[in-house]
Amino acid sequence: AQSVTQPDIHITVSEGASLELRCNYSYGATPYLFWYVQSPGQGLQLLLKYFSGDTLVQGIKGFEAEFKRSQSSFNLRKPSVHWSDAAEYFCAVGTSSNTGKLIFGQGTTLQVKP
């Protein structure tokens, strides 16, 4: 069965510091992978997605993620965090036949210190 694990429930970083949020997935075939951000009182916004090709994908707001098949990981990174990045981040996996039917990880809450 498909599953997504985000090992870090809560992360605190200082503004300007680099960020890496971890995501591990379990899926038999090539997964379709996504990172979403949910700000307080806001809906979910797609940061980036990986379907195939280059394993390093660029997203919005300066985020990037790297797909590593050997590690079943899809970690999200940002070189310099801004206070406005404080939010809940969700990693999700979908299938090639239905990218609307997603399995989400537990989420990681990012707190940014001034």
Next chain:
Amino acid sequence: SAVISQKPSRDICQRGTSLTIQCQVDSQVTMMFWYRQQPGQSLTLIATANQGSEATYESGFVIDKFPISRPNLTFSTLTVSNMSPEDSSIYLCSVEVYGEAFFGQGTRLTVV
């Protein structure tokens, strides 16, 4: 892209009652999805709604508890029936467009 409007945005309901949540999309889509986000938890797919056919429910969710309607390609409703405090959650509508899932703002339901 897709713009999704959900109504109501929030509600407080008495246990034993039912609430119907509406989801309107600004374009025609084949499938619509309903998710639940329990307090402090991740999103869990409740069901997939196709126009003209019965919704497909995920394990742990049943039609009697969460009946869904899909009368056309831009609209769907989810009813939370016979509510209990455990149903207090955010319910989100979603659609998939060209490989990307778009979400509504959600309906925050509190059952008292």
